[in-house]
Amino acid sequence: MAKTILTGIKPTGQIHLGNYIGAIKPALELADSGEYRAAYFVADYHGLTKIHDGAEFNELSYGIAATWLALGLNPDKVIFYRQSDIPEIFELNWILSCFASKGLMNRAHAYKAAVEANKIAGKDADFGVNMGLFNYPVLMAADILMFKAEVVPVGKDQIQHIEIARDIAESFNHHYGETFLLPEYTVQKDTAVLPGLDGRKMSKSYNNTIPLFEEPGKLQKLINKIKTDSRPPEAPKDPQSSVLFMLYKEFASELEVENMRAEYQKGIGWGEVKKELFHAMNRFMEEPREKYKELMSSPETVDKILQEGAEKARAVSAPFLKEIKRKIGFSV
Ligand code: TRP
Numbered sequence: 148m149a150k151t152i153l154t155g156i157k158p159t160g161q162i163h164l165g166n167y168i169g170a171i172k173p174a175l176e177l178a179d180s181g182e183y184r185a186a187y188f189v190a191d192y193h194g195l196t197k198i199h200d201g202a203e204f205n206e207l208s209y210g211i212a213a214t215w216l217a218l219g220l221n222p223d224k225v226i227f228y229r230q231s232d233i234p235e236i237f238e239l240n241w242i243l244s245c246f247a248s249k250g251l252m253n254r255a256h257a258y259k260a261a262v263e264a265n266k267i268a269g270k271d272a273d274f275g276v277n278m279g280l281f282n283y284p285v286l287m288a289a290d291i292l293m294f295k296a297e298v299v300p301v302g303k304d305q306i307q308h309i310e311i312a313r314d315i316a317e318s319f320n321h322h323y324g325e326t327f328l329l330p331e332y333t334v335q336k337d338t339a340v341l342p343g344l345d346g347r348k349m350s351k352s353y354n355n356t357i358p359l360f361e362e363p364g365k366l367q368k369l370i371n372k373i374k375t376d377s378r379p380p381e382a383p384k385d386p387q388s389s390v391l392f393m394l395y396k397e398f399a400s401e402l403e404v405e406n407m408r409a410e411y412q413k414g415i416g417w418g419e420v421k422k423e424l425f426h427a428m429n430r431f432m433e434e435p436r437e438k439y440k441e442l443m444s445s446p447e448t449v450d451k452i453l454q455e456g457a458e459k460a461r462a463v464s465a466p467f468l469k470e471i472k473r474k475i476g477f478s479v
Pocket of ligand 1: 286306
């Protein structure tokens with residue numbers, strides 16, 4: 148049987164290029180390869196650890212769904228759903244929390260980072276930390292283990308969460324016999340950490356991102372902001388170490404990339420590269436941008452697709468949860 152591949156995106160900010168190149172694009176390619184049974188979802192309840200404004204939460208959640216669909220996710224081929232539509236995940240979340248050691252959660256990086264930041268600011272270690280944030284890795288384990296995912300494409304910063312999911316699965320299996328599959332992660336190597344406008348990792352937390360469906364004028368401006376060095380146009384440049392080249396590779400044809408590589412070696416001005424990059428990116432985004440707008444103005448279309456996906460997902464999660472509960476000792 149085909150392996151199950153699963154991944155989710157949480158609605159905590161506008162989707163940016165880093166999300167697309169690091170997560171969405173490779174996930175869509177894997178789904179298209181036909182080698183996997185793919186389950187992709189909107190991790191909306193994960194977003195609630197941060198977003199406490201109703202309108203914003205709603206907008207961001209639909210935004211994630213519309214992004215996947217605009218970029219070509221085919222709901223006939225991928226089980227595509229909203230986490231909050233699958234109640235079994237939340238029941239499993241509780242079950243798994245009884246097999247997750249608190250010490251392990253203390254070491255989870257998002258929580259640790261929050262504690263560190265508090266220490267530096269001279270605040271109480273747990274200031275501003277809600278239990279949702281602390282339990283975040285357990286809910287993520289439930290997302291993954293519920294569907295017996297074997298492969299989980301994630302960004303580098305999520306590797307620890309997959310390891311935690313494996314740990315929790317092993318603990319449960321140890322008590323009740325083989326139940327959960329141990330998931331593996333895949334990280335796209337060279338794009339795992341895409342630099343943002345300022346050269347640091349592109350991340351919503353650094354405010355250095357290029358939003359995916361930016362209008363052409365804005366997109367051009369942002370591309371112009373990408374940090375480069377002060378070498379003159381005629382100086383030969385190394386494509387390998389250039390952010391602009393890295394981005395160009397994602398959107399240009401093979402031939403265009405080869406030509407650009409030659410230009411770098413000959414010597415090309417950064418302004419020229421930026422122009423070409425804008426051209427390639429805008430060309431690629433034209434259609435998805437329109438589709439995205441269409442979907443965002445038609446939430447009922449998105450709802451229908453997600454509900455059909457939820458039905459397919461629950462056909463898997465409901466019987467599996469029953470099996471899990473029987474092992475625990477329920478008479479279900
Ligand atoms: N934590 C992931 C992120 O921030 C999102 C996520 C939630 C996820 N549940 C998941 C990813 C399950 C993969 C599998 O990017």
